[in-house]
Amino acid sequence: MSMTAYQWRRYTIRTAIYIALILLTFVFLTPVYLVVVTSLKDPAVINLATAWNTPETPYWQSFSEVLEAFGPRLQNSFALVIGATMLSSLLGSLNGYVFAKWRIPGERYLFPLMLFGMFIPYQAILIPLFDFMRSVNLYGGVIGLILIHTVYGLPITTLIFRNFYVDIPDEMLEAAAIDGADFFGIYQHVVFPLSIPGFVVVVIWQFTQIWNEFLFGVTMTNTDSQPITVGLAQLAGGEAVKWNLPMAGAIVAALPPLLVYIVLGRYFIRGLLAGSVKG
Amino acid sequence: MRNNRDRFIAFVMLLPSLILVGIFVYGFIGQAIQTSMTDWGQNPAQPPLAATVIKSFVGLQNYENIMTDTLEFYFRNALVNTFFFTVLFVLGCVAAGMILALLLDQKVVGEGFFRTVFLFPMALSFVVTGTIWRWMLQPGGGVNILPQVLFGLSPIEFSWINSRDVWLPFEWGNVPAYLTMAGFAILAFLAVRYATARRWRASRYAVLAAVVVLLVFAARLWDVVWLPLDTPDAETPIAPKGFNAALVGIIIAAVWQMSGYTMAMFIAGIRGVPEELREAARVDGCSEFDVYRRIVLPQLNPIILSAMIILGHISLKIFDLVFAMAGPDNAKTVVPGLLVYTEGFRENAFAKASAIAVIMLFFVTLIIVPYLWSQLRESRSRGR
Incomplete structure (x- = not known):
């Protein structure tokens, strides 16, 4: 049994493709290996030359030290993420419903003006925001941070829900209207029940974005209200770091969004692509 | 059906969000522009965080300062860094994303895992x-000793995030000349492209614009704008302009993080090319390579452009990655996003920080507004 030239070529190309994919997999996962290995080492044995070696016995203590160092920041992040994700998704759903299914004055301009808000560099509004938050006594607290993330989350949540609702046939809404449903009735009986996948996409997206956010976290908080990303930056900052702690901290800070991504990756990708407006 | 009363309710339900975005986005942008023209944080007689601060109007003074004052070289370094970072980050992500997407389009086993x-x-x-990549790129460790650990080769000597090297050095005063050349090259390229596509009128406009650009340069009209903004040559030894080698590590980390995004966009785009189209090309005798070159890639062009705009605006805003990898005070890796933080929230120089923030917003607006406009126009014409 000998292979024809065509089969040989095909075989070589297929093999090359798999080799490339496997090599790239190693490239992408190399940092993960180094992080895990370092986080499990006794700080006394960590040095540059042996960075890639596995620890002889895992040193779990780094994780308890990190949890202690993070202190209230882990809870702050959870409170922040839950509050801001819920508020921005609910408002976004309502906005998306209005933009997709109701004709309102100035819609042509209002929608793009709203979307622009998700592209601006937040540095551009940071100082007026700081001023404003101080003047309404919300500066430096988790509540204030929830408000900030809710407002700046509105453009993306509105966009995702609008694009989702546009695909609901108008006839379904008409039918409900003929049965006597008003604005809220249509939302409650037709739009909302069809929204579950939309909510999954939006909630996952907002959860990961807000959990990972740093700029507002570092400028709009005080030591009691900082989120976890700020805790990690402090843990890793400075010159004389013991690298087991930042690495364990990176794992703790990365775990919640990573779990969401691994379990619900399909929805995560939809949120990701929605950010380019049409996808 | 949906009567006026319901339509009114719809508008009322939208109103809170409109007001919030109106204040938090547009109101605050207006206030930032206003602040950038005051002396808030610069006047020793007025403590910046006092309950009532008198902020005097100073016009464009802050902008002039950050462009010309020798002490403000951080800002010019930040502009130069952003330029090199953006170019390499965008190209890196597009190239890596394209390779990943094309590999995953080959009907491979375990595609979901690789994705x-x-x-x-x-x-x-x-x-x-x-944090992770700062450890990966430690001189004398991490990636640098990997060749040694894996194959027994000699280690890499490069300092990825601490290098003091400046590549492609240039004089700040020559920037207008470079911009002119770049503009001329782009317009000439467009002229040739339109001409080969037999779009004569468009081609003629491009030629005309290219000639105007050259004339502006030849007549030294740039000097009118640039000379007042030029910095003393004394800056060169303190803060040489060029591609700071210390950015390389940050660019690698950024590409590692974001190339999956371009990959996802390109996969979605490739899947959007109808299989019949590819099949027809194969029937006509196209090799698999030609199917990509002639059918798939041309259809991806608009998506590549979208990806470049999205990545470009991310790179103009970059802040947290540089903060975590190189710290907020590193002159070699400083970017405008970091300067707003250090000047505003550590030095309390709020007016200066606002001026920098407004310049950031200007560049982002420049690429995002045409993008949004074209995206929404397209989706309207598709009947949405």
Whole structure:
């Protein structure tokens, strides 16, 4: 049994493709290996030359030290993420419903003006925001941070829900209207029940974005209200770091969004692509 | 059906969000522009965080200062860094994303697994990525000793994030000349492209614009704008302009994190090319390579442009990654996003920080507004 030239070529190309994919997999996962290995080492044995070696016995203590160092920041992040994700998704759903299914004055301009808000560099509004938050006594607290993330989350949540609702046939809404449903009735009986996948996409997206956010976290908080990303930056900052702690901290800070991504990756990708407006 | 009363309710339900976005986005932008023209934080007689601060109007003074004052070289360094970072980050992500997408389009076994691996860094915070890669890129460790650990080769000597080297050095005063050349090259390229596509009128406009650009340069009209903004040559030894080698490590980390994003966009785009189209090309005798070159890639062009705009605006805003990898005070890796933080929230020089923030907003607006406009126009014409 000998292979024809065509089969040989095909075989070589297929093999090359798999080799490339496997090599790239190693490239992408190399940092993960180094992080895990370092986080499990006794700080006394960590040095540059042996960075890639596995620890002889895992040193779990780094994780308890990190949890202690993070202190209230882990809870702050959870409170922040839950509050801001819920508020921005609910408002976004309502906005998306209005933009997709109701004709309102100035819609042509209002929608793009709203979307622009998700592209601006937040540095551009940071100082007026700081001023404003101080003047309404919300500066430096988790509540204030929830408000900030809710407002700046509105453009993306509105966009995702609008694009989702546009695909609901108008006839379904008409039918409900003929049965006597008003604005809220249509939302409650037709739009909302069809929204579950939309909510999954939006909630996952907002959860990961807000959990990972740093700029507002570092400028709009005080030591009691900082989120976890700020805790990690402090843990890793400075010159004389013991690298087991930042690495364990990176794992703790990365775990919640990573779990969401691994379990619900399909929805995560939809949120990701929605950010380019049409996808 | 949907009567006026319901339409009114719809508008009322939208109103809170409109007001919030109106204040938090547009109101605050207006206030930032206003602040950038005051002396808030610069006047020793007025403590910047006092309950009532008198902020005097100073016009464009802050902008002039950050462009010309020798002490403000951080800002010019930040502009130069952003330029090199953006070019390499965008090209790196597009190239890597394209390779990944094309590999995954070959009907491979375990496609879902590979996709998950290439995309997982997107779920991480830039702070996490920065922390990890700072350890990966330690001189004398991490990536540098990998050739040694794996194959017994000699280690890499490069300092990825601490290098003091400046590549492609140039004089700040020559920037207008470079911009002119770049503009001329782009317009000439467009002219040739339109001409080969037999779009004579468009081609003629491009030629005309290219000639105007050249004339402006030849007549030294740039000097009118640039000479008042030029900095003393004394700056060159303190803060040489060029591609700071210390950015390389940050660019690598950024590409590692974001190339999965371009991959996802390109996969979605490739899947959008109808299989019949590809099949027809194969029937006509196209090799698999030609199918990509002539059918698939041309259809991806608009998506590549979208990806470049999205990545470009991310790179103009970059902050947390540089903060986590190189710290907020590193002159070699400083970017405008960091300066707003250090000047505003550590030095309380709010007016100066606002001026920098407004310049950032200007550049982002420049690329995002045409993008949004074309995206929404397109989706309207598709009947949405």
